[in-house]
Amino acid sequence: MYLVKGGTQRSSLWNSDFIREHDVPGPRYTSYPTALQFHEEFSQQDYLDAVARSNASKKPLSIYVHLPFCASLCYYCACNKVITQSEEKKRDYLDHLIMEIRQKATDFGTSRPIYQMHWGGGTPTYYGDAELTELWYQIGRNFHLVDSERGEYSIEIDPRTINADKLGLLKGLGFNRISLGIQDFDPQVQAAINRVQSTQQVLELMEAARSYQFRSVNFDLIYGLPYQSVASVADTIEQVIQMSPDRISLFNYAHLPERFKSQGLLPEEALPSAEEKLAILCAASNQLIDAGYVYIGMDHFAKPEDELAMAYQKGQLHRNFQGYTTYKEADLIGMGVSAISQIDNVYCQNTRSITQYQECLDAGQSPIMAGVHLTQDDLIRRAVIMSFLCQNGLDPVQIQQTYQIDFRNYFAAELQSLARFVEQGLLEAQGGRYIVTPRGRLVVRKICMAFDVYLPDHLKQGRRFSRVL
Ligand code: SF4
Missing domain, CATH: 1.10.10.920 (Arc Repressor Mutant, subunit A)
Structure with a gap:
């Protein structure tokens, strides 16, 4: 170290x-x-062999769950998501996800301790209270989640899909970390990216998060969006600093409309130039550091007393598919469409197609479609x-x-x-x-x-x- x-x-x-x-x-x-090396010759037997080695090692496990649905489209988005208003579609997916949870629990056994779990998307909180509770229950009865003091249980939250009561439910289920998708507080930027959420909404959530004593709150911000300038982003950062999240991720928006169609809906003429983006990045980062945040690396900032910052100071950070973490190496079980697993010396990924994902599970097969043997x-x-x-x-x-x-x-x-x-x-x-x-x-x-x-x-x-x- x-x-x-x-x-x-x-x-x-x-x-x-x-x-x-x-x-x-x-x-x-x-x-x-990287995922570019994953190939489809990776077989079910390769996966099962890796599971057997992992089970023999008795290493701790972590879990990632992918919930791909969103209510509306943010034009900048490059995630693997599905926009839908269909409750039937969401329910059908959840039923299949529960099938995969049981399948994976059979593979790995129910007694190996899980020290880390993350729900990402899409918008996990687009599901209702009953469905979120059902999902936690199914994971809890099929895997051995350690208690909330020792485990890191995190979820990505779209502030437009949640209120203080629902946040209380998440805490009650066992989540102790939340990540809020903020992106930018400027109304003109929000309108241009089709993601309008008021500062007041976020403020209320922050107050609720503090009263429920979540161990850590992360804000996701993006620079490089239409109508952003050094001054406008400085305003957003100032509001963020006032709200005092424990961690901040400041992501670069890469404009690739030929790969991500919805990005073509953004007003290109309002995108900041490369030079402006660089100026925004440097000014915003320095503003966060002046306010006392520590630069952890790769877009991440944290308060000095946050576990991530302390691990950074001691040279004890770790890194996995969710980014930086304080938790030492564990095998990762990814569940849900497109989810990636890291098991012993292989990486493997579920199919990116929901139809194919559900068909595999209906046929009693694993939805893993690609992988690589290190x-x-x-x-x-x-x-x-x-x-x-x-x-x-x-x-x-x-x-x-x-x-x-x-x-x-x-x-x-x-x-x-x-x-x-x-x-x-x-x-x-x-x-x-x-x-x-x-x-x-x-x-x-x-x-x-x-x-x-x-x-x-x-x-x-x-x-x-x-x-x-
Ligand atoms: S940014 Fe998040 S909420 Fe918006 S479309 Fe993408 S996954 Fe859905």
Whole structure:
């Protein structure tokens, strides 16, 4: 672990010239290899073999549940979601999800402890109180959820679909963390993206969340939306700071209407230019740091007393498909359409089609449609990449001992890249170790990419990855 030097970050940390020089389009490394390497030759037997190894390891488990439905379309959205008003469709999906829960519980057994669970979407809270209760009940009776003191149970919330009473229900079920989709408080921006929600609504939810004593509240914000400017985003950030969420995610909007049709509904002429976006990112980030938030990495900020920030300071962060987490490595069971699982040394993904998902479950089959088996080289490179992302540096000796390799020979080319990053001020070399500098953290994926053996092929596929601009 690599302690972060100089606990307090300065507001001048984010600097346009620096980002412009070093930011590169690249993966966000919620996994390595990334989902682009998943292939359909991955078989049911591959999955079952991985489950058997996982069961033998007795590792703790975490669960991800995907609830894909939304009431209306946010034009910027690039998520795997379905807009519907049909209660029948939602019910049908829930019935099949419960079938998958039982199927997965049979595979993994009901006694392995679950320390982490996340419900994402879509809009999980688009389901009614009775259905949310039924879903929690089905997971609780089929898996061993540890108590709320020890477990992290989180849910994504669209503020338009919830009030204080429903929030109380979620707390009563056992959720102890919530993430609110805010995006921007400016009415003109909200109208342009087709997501109108009042500041008052969010304020009331925040008050309720505090009174119910949720352990952590996260706000999702987006920069790069139509009509945003440095000044308008500064207003939103000021309101956010007043509401005082524990964590903030500040995501980049990437405009790709050829891939995501609804983005074509946005007024293109009102989108901020690349230079404006960069100015917004730097100003908003510095504003958050001035207000006392700590930059965790990869778009994430947290209050210094938040568990995520404390783990960052100690070099004890971990990373999975939901982003940064404090929880140590566990196998992940993904359930629902398009959900990804990480089991022993495989990643595998359910079909992205709801029809196919439901047909598989009706036929008693697993809905897993693609995956990848990690080679020894993948495991070594994943360890290096996660060390840079989560522990703020790299100890080659540790990798060498863990994986029984000669680091200098194995990574001869990559070591040249590291030397260049040291010259550029992204890394510091200390006693054979590499430590990411505070500025290096802003562009840490550039460092990770030096170890990504699949990357040249990915880049040939064009604009598959996002960048700050
Ligand atoms: S942003 Fe969220 S609520 Fe809006 S369409 Fe996408 S998934 Fe649904």
